[in-house]
Amino acid sequence: MKRLTAMAALALLAACSSEEPVPEAPASEPAATASASPAASAAPAAELNEIPAAFRGYWDAETGSCANWSDAQLTIEARRVQFYESLGEVTSLSQPAPDTLVIDFTMSGEGDTWTEQATYRLLDGGQVLESSFGDGEAFRRKRCEALVDMPME
Incomplete structure (x- = not known):
């Protein structure tokens, strides 16, 4: 049993x-x-009509203070990028990789207008933005919570 x-x-x-x-x-x-x-x-480049949220925000030189007077400051919004003395209105966007964005701009600043192409790449988990224009050398910026109103050094 x-x-x-x-x-x-x-x-x-x-x-x-x-x-x-x-x-x-x-x-x-x-x-x-x-x-x-x-x-x-992932949206094909032709369907991308806004700068992805991961790229948006305030940026300054890696050694910068995130001061609003910094000449390396950069503010990225959904359809435009504000530089220290110029503004780039997005005319086309492509995202060849999740951390890389290529933007064609109509630029204006200091009384002039021109076209420009920039490549932006996120590094260090989105805390560093590497940017280059045309065939120029890459420049790195750090993410800022905001651009701070502080006296010039």
Whole structure:
């Protein structure tokens, strides 16, 4: 009798064990779909009509104080970028990678207007912004909570 009970218990255990892999297979399929989903949901360059939120905000030179008078200050908004003495209105955007943005601007400042293309790249978890214009050298800025109104040094 003990032997029959033990065999019945083993049979039940084996039956339970064979059912476990079935739920695991469907569970792993959605995980694979979910990991592919962000790439599939990324907006193509033609559909990108605003600067992504990760790039927006206040920026100053890496060694700067985030003062509102800093000539390295940069304020990025949804459709424009405010520089120290000029303003760039976005004419087109593309995002070749999640951390990289290419913007074509119509610029105005100091009585002039011109066109410009800039490439922005987020580094250090979005706390550093590397920017370059045309074939120029890259310049790094740090993220600021706000541009601070402080006396000039």
